[in-house]
Amino acid sequence: MMNQSTRREILRGSLALAGLSVLGIPEWALPALAQGETVVPFTDLPENVRWETPPDRRLLDVRTIDGPFTPKDKFATTQHYGHPEVDPATFKLKVSGLVDRPKSISLDELKKMGSTDLVAGFECSGNRGPLQGLCGNGRWTGVPLKTVLDAAGVKAATREFVFFGADHGEEEVEWRTQKYKVDYQFGRSLNREQALSGRPFLAWALNGEPLTRHQGSPLRLIVPGWYGVSNVKWLAQIHLQEETYLGKYQARWYRTFRGEMIDGEMRWNETAISHMQLKSFVARVTRNGSAHKVTGVVLNDGTPIKSVEVKVDEGPWQAATMDPSTKEKYGWKLFTYTWNGATPGAHTIVSRVTDVTGKVQPTEQELESKKSFLEQNSQAPRKVMIS
Numbered sequence: 116m117m118n119q120s121t122r123r124e125i126l127r128g129s130l131a132l133a134g135l136s137v138l139g140i141p142e143w144a145l146p147a148l149a150q151g152e153t154v155v156p157f158t159d160l161p162e163n164v165r166w167e168t169p170p171d172r173r174l175l176d177v178r179t180i181d182g183p184f185t186p187k188d189k190f191a192t193t194q195h196y197g198h199p200e201v202d203p204a205t206f207k208l209k210v211s212g213l214v215d216r217p218k219s220i221s222l223d224e225l226k227k228m229g230s231t232d233l234v235a236g237f238e239c240s241g242n243r244g245p246l247q248g249l250c251g252n253g254r255w256t257g258v259p260l261k262t263v264l265d266a267a268g269v270k271a272a273t274r275e276f277v278f279f280g281a282d283h284g285e286e287e288v289e290w291r292t293q294k295y296k297v298d299y300q301f302g303r304s305l306n307r308e309q310a311l312s313g314r315p316f317l318a319w320a321l322n323g324e325p326l327t328r329h330q331g332s333p334l335r336l337i338v339p340g341w342y343g344v345s346n347v348k349w350l351a352q353i354h355l356q357e358e359t360y361l362g363k364y365q366a367r368w369y370r371t372f373r374g375e376m377i378d379g380e381m382r383w384n385e386t387a388i389s390h391m392q393l394k395s396f397v398a399r400v401t402r403n404g405s406a407h408k409v410t411g412v413v414l415n416d417g418t419p420i421k422s423v424e425v426k427v428d429e430g431p432w433q434a435a436t437m438d439p440s441t442k443e444k445y446g447w448k449l450f451t452y453t454w455n456g457a458t459p460g461a462h463t464i465v466s467r468v469t470d471v472t473g474k475v476q477p478t479e480q481e482l483e484s485k486k487s488f489l490e491q492n493s494q495a496p497r498k499v500m501i502s
């Protein structure tokens with residue numbers, strides 16, 4: 116465990132980076148552990164959790180969140196074909212297809228096209244309880260996708276923007292009764308409206324440092340407010356075309372199988388993984404003397420949040436406090452709740468978030484007609500034992 120002053124420094128550093136003043140932010144609201152504060156163990160944590168599966172996969176232990184931004188060595192990571200090695204010095208981003216000026220752009224040239232920051236919460240569509248470890252929050256540095264597309268000149272016929280990573284691997288693709296073994300690339304796409312909205316971002320740095328290899332060095336796409344899979348790492352090529360892109364990771368793997376009531380009839384469908392569903396979860400419970408505190412996380416597509424509430428056992432929903440250091444539109448939001456009168460014994464704690472449109476985070480029961488496990492945004496009860 117870090118000592119308190121190191122933690123404070125890191126916290127202060129990340130706040131300064133965010134352009135926020137440390138003055139004016141009440142110390143109590145920050146998520147770092149205070150002097151004398153200890154973590155109350157969850158009793159529903161699975162045994163033998165594999166936080167890291169080197170070199171490809173890492174989960175964030177959400178109990179250790181100690182600031183608005185997730186440090187690079189804690190940032191969750193997952194991908195399909197391992198980590199390709201791309202040399203930033205010789206790297207060129209290709210822009211091809213329906214453009215006036217096909218491009219091959221080096222990292223230095225990209226940086227000269229503009230350099231801005233974007234705070235974006237991050238969540239893999241497969242993230243779910245009880246661990247909720249495939250999430251994080253980053254301050255990305257890069258250039259808006261639209262700047263690069265404008266430089267290439269998007270032709271009027273373009274409807275689809277395909278993003279290919281440098282990574283690929285052997286896949287057996289089934290087509291009706293046939294099977295084909297091929298070397299498949301990782302690819303995702305955005306439609307014209309999404310691609311030219313000004314929101315998608317090409318990032319070369321996270322929290323002020325060049326992307327690490329697992330984060331997609333040297334360049335990745337970030338689609339703020341969308342699930343992790345849209346954020347194509349090791350971005351190698353942007354290809355503009357008229358027809359819809361139906362590659363494996365666009366049209367097949369990242370789908371949700373769900374039923375929807377339409378005019379009183381259940382209609383079964385498969386929907387694409389796109390924007391993040393409204394979610395909150397309890398990240399940790401702490402104790403300081405006889406006082407208990409619940410700290411949690413909100414992730415969504417950037418729609419402003421109206422409230423977060425916490426419920427202990429069968430008690431009433433009670434308002435939680437939003438952390439003032441997490442106010443960015445697309446960033447995750449942290450919240451705290453002071454749990455008064457915690458009695459010794461087993462307890463269940465759950466949170467729910469409501470956005471300004473009146474959308475409420477659903478219960479597990481309300482999500483019943485969503486069959487496949489992606490987009491699991493239901494309220495997630497956690498169990499603790501107070502001694």
Ligand SMILES: Nc1nc2c(c(=O)[nH]1)N[C@H]1C(S)=C(S)[C@@H](COP(=O)(O)O)O[C@H]1N2
Pocket residue numbers: 190191192193194195196238239240279280281282301329330331343344345346347348349350
């Ligand atoms: N090139 C490439 N990009 C990718 C993937 C991949 O397999 N290849 N996986 C996606 C998925 S499913 C997720 S959740 C995020 C993970 O990003 P991270 O490792 O930075 O957390 O990357 C996305 N981008």
Ligand SMILES: [Mo]
Pocket residue numbers: 193238239240241343344
């Ligand atoms: Mo993912």
